[in-house]
Amino acid sequence: MLASASALRRGLIAGLFAACVCGAPLALSMVSAPSKSAAEDSIEAAMGVLKKNARALKPLLQEKDKAAEALPLVVEMETALMSAKGVTPDLVNEIQDAKKKAEETLAYRRMMIEMLGETLKLEDALLEGKMEKAREHYEKLGKMQKPGHDRFKGD
Numbered sequence: 001m002l003a004s005a006s007a008l009r010r011g012l013i014a015g016l017f018a019a020c021v022c023g024a025p026l027a028l029s030m031v032s033a034p035s036k037s038a039a040e041d042s043i044e045a046a047m048g049v050l051k052k053n054a055r056a057l058k059p060l061l062q063e064k065d066k067a068a069e070a071l072p073l074v075v076e077m078e079t080a081l082m083s084a085k086g087v088t089p090d091l092v093n094e095i096q097d098a099k100k101k102a103e104e105t106l107a108y109r110r111m112m113i114e115m116l117g118e119t120l121k122l123e124d125a126l127l128e129g130k131m132e133k134a135r136e137h138y139e140k141l142g143k144m145q146k147p148g149h150d151r152f153k154g155d
């Protein structure tokens with residue numbers, strides 16, 4: 001009788017624990033319903049890294065002995081672009097026409113690949129200590145922002 005009461009108590013505690021662990025993410029997802037898609041969130045996160053690191057890079061690229069300091073910032077940008085290039089922006093997902101949607105999906109991906117390419121070239125220039133070349137790739141990267149945003153970024 002005693003044993004079965006404690007077994008019952010153990011079962012109750014285990015049940016409560018399971019309810020808390022499994023229920024918490026469910027409850028959280030209900031209160032924090034995202035206003036944007038998860039895809040858009042990952043683009044937003046990547047873009048945040050681009051902006052922050054590009055700002056930090058600018059003064060470093062003016063100095064000839066700052067390549068080592070600049071390198072991790074560039075590598076972080078590459079990683080951010082890798083994670084964002086495979087997702088589709090909401091603006092593209094909302095297109096009804098299938099052909100147009102496919103075209104825009106492709107165009108977004110290719111533009112992200114181009115950006116990634118520039119960051120890789122920037123990394124290569126830094127590894128060689130060629131700061132002028134690094135600045136050229138940095139400039140090219142910056143020039144992609146406006147066309148990218150005009151085409152793929154919502155308000």
Ligand code: HEM
Pocket residue numbers: 036040041043044047048050051054089108111112115141142144145146147148149152153154
């Ligand atoms: C160096 C170049 C770029 C920089 C520094 C940059 C930076 C940013 C920033 C700061 C945001 C706002 C994020 C926020 O809402 O908090 C943003 C959003 C966005 N960018 Fe860029 N961007 C660049 C290039 C591009 C390119 C080339 C594309 C397209 C291929 C692109 C696509 C987008 C999209 C789709 C959003 C909207 C994401 C959202 O919902 O917030 N960006 N970007």
